[in-house]
Amino acid sequence: MDKTRIFTGNAHPQLAESICRQLKVSLGKALISRFSEGEIRVKLQDNVRGKDVFIIQPTCPPANENLMELLIMIDAARRASAWRITAVLPYYAYARQDRKDQPRVPITAKLVANLITASGADRVLTMDLHASQIQGFFDIPVDHLYAINPLCEYFKEKAVADLIVVSPDVGGTRMARAYAKRLGVGLAIVDKRRESPEKTEVMHILGDVKGKSAVMVDDIIATGSSLLEAAEALKKQGVKKVFAAVSHGILSGNAIERLNASTALEELVITDTIPLAESKRSDKITVVSAAPLLADAIKRIHDEQSISCLFDEATK
Ligand code: R5P
Secondary structure, three states, X not given: XXXXXXXXXXXXXXXXXXXXXXXXXXXXXXXXXEOOOOOEEEEEOOOOOOOEEEEEOOXXXXXXXXXXHHHHHHHHHHHOOOOEEEEEEOOOOOOOOOOOOOOOOOOHHHHHXXXXXXXXXXXXXXXXXXXXXXXXXXXXXEEEEOOHHHHHHHHHXXXXXXXXXXXXXXXXXXXXXXXXXXXXXXXXXXXXXXXXXXXXXXXXXXXXXXXXXXXXXXXXXXXXXXXXXXXXXXXXXXXXXXXXXXXXXXXXXXXXXXXXXXXXXXXXXXXXXXXXXXXXXXXXXXXXXXXXXXXXXXXXXXXXXOOHHHOHHHHO
């Protein structure tokens, strides 16, 4: 890994440190601060000329600040003659704005892809995109990882009796099927209707869930509405215990208050693609690390090895 340099902005330095520990390399030195008027000030303090540069920056809230830091860092690396620049976005913001589903709305996920490419990134490494098709918004290579490995490991060790995997919406069926296959258990689907960005309503539950314990799997928990409404509906259908396994814990709005108040959801397991602020800690939340997987992918990209072994099974 001599030829690599790994940098991070202010989005999630702990994750970058943890990835570097796995790789047994030190995090590159960089000044990422603000000018007095609030503009972002970047200076890479390690030489990157001819180096394989990885910039680790999930675009979690505050998404705009974190995205802009990433773009400016890529620009700095490009102008400093880096050999190759990989933008590592363990969480890709704006992914839910991926199509024109109403008149006069933007496709912000595509705009973000354009910005990352225009800033000078040669490749992108990301995890559990809200919609896999976002890979096609880029004309540069995208490696797309899945948090299924660390999340399933956790539930395998927990060995919950009579477990069933539940997709909290029809769109998540494919992902839920992969979890069910990996855990060797059955699958059920919640048919939900989204009334507004903050409110959902459960219409039906497809599958036999009575007397089982359920693990709902999803890519994102934001307001918590989808998962908490679905947990209540599952309890009403006679599910014994409800757990959730989610790749990205955004936990916005009053998600934590709602989670703590929920009598239906037993435990929420998330990964560390997004930092969990002290104010968001809860006895109901368990964090498993995605750092080993990201580190493995970075090493394989650098060594020009295939990374499909890290996600093949998850996508079948
Ligand atoms: C929806 O399609 C996504 O997979 C998540 O279920 C959704 O974005 C979560 O949002 P919230 O927690 O606000 O319901």
